[in-house]
Amino acid sequence: MAKLSPSVLSADFTKLGEEVKRVLDAGADMIHFDVMDGHFVNNISFGIPVLKDLRKAFPDVYFDVHLMITDPLLYVSEFAEAGASCITFHVEAKSPLTATLASIRALKCDAGLAINPSTPAEAVFPFLDDLSLVLSMGVVPGHGGQAFIPGTLNKLRILRDECDRRSLTPYLSVDGGVKAESTAPECIKAGANLLVAGSAVFDAPDAAEIVRLFKSL
Ligand code: DX5
Ligand code: ZN
Numbered sequence: 001m002a003k004l005s006p007s008v009l010s011a012d013f014t015k016l017g018e019e020v021k022r023v024l025d026a027g028a029d030m031i032h033f034d035v036m037d038g039h040f041v042n043n044i045s046f047g048i049p050v051l052k053d054l055r056k057a058f059p060d061v062y063f064d065v066h067l068m069i070t071d072p073l074l075y076v077s078e079f080a081e082a083g084a085s086c087i088t089f090h091v092e093a094k095s096p097l098t099a100t101l102a103s104i105r106a107l108k109c110d111a112g113l114a115i116n117p118s119t120p121a122e123a124v125f126p127f128l129d130d131l132s133l134v135l136s137m138g139v140v141p142g143h144g145g146q147a148f149i150p151g152t153l154n155k156l157r158i159l160r161d162e163c164d165r166r167s168l169t170p171y172l173s174v175d176g177g178v179k180a181e182s183t184a185p186e187c188i189k190a191g192a193n194l195l196v197a198g199s200a201v202f203d204a205p206d207a208a209e210i211v212r213l214f215k216s217l
Helices: 013-025 049-055 076-082 097-106 120-131 153-166 183-190 207-215
Strands: 003-006 029-036 063-068 086-090 110-115 131-139 171-175 194-197
Touching: 003 029, 003 049, 003 131, 003 207, 013 029, 013 049, 013 183, 013 207, 029 049, 049 063, 049 076, 063 110, 063 194, 076 097, 076 110, 086 131, 097 110, 097 120, 110 120, 110 171, 120 131, 120 207, 153 171, 153 183, 194 207
Parallel strands: 003 194, 029 063, 063 086, 086 110, 110 131, 131 171, 171 194
Antiparallel strands: none
16 A cells, blocks of 8 residues: 655645644655755745754654755755654755765665656666665646646656566655546556655645545555
């Protein structure tokens, strides 16, 4: 069964703690925390102090931190200290990939690598043996609520085949445009085992109901 990581980018920030509690109570497996720097992507979201407060309020939750920032190596230690469980950054970022992955692991966090829609799946192959999570973007990163790019499915298949060929079991995650009633089942069929969903969960009239629907897939 695929796991669900609701993205709080689409939550109501005036009641962030309640929103997080609601989706966790409904069965969400972890919380996806989207960090944007206004440079790597054309949007600015939230960062270290917000994660720190969430960690304080939810000491046992797995925080799946997705850094859409230009130079993740500069910030991984602060995100680890603030309570990240897994830190995922982009192969397209400017930090040296091997050093950044090593730094994340030295901080006792799980390490993930993300790829944009225009980046081939093979870009993560040299690092695959050391990853806890591989994230294939279903949209151009920067904003919630965009339509899923169908070419993502083929990339998920390529990643699934390569992981299976090497007997590796990282989370194979898909982020952007994931909807329980349409794209999520296709992503699972293509090999994803971790679904990130923002607007599908938090813009729904009943977030708990949608979490349960995702979890039934
Ligand atoms: C997009 C973010 C996503 C975003 C997904 O740049 O990385 O995590 O919250 O939002 P939806 O599910 O609405 O496409
Ligand atoms: Zn994300």
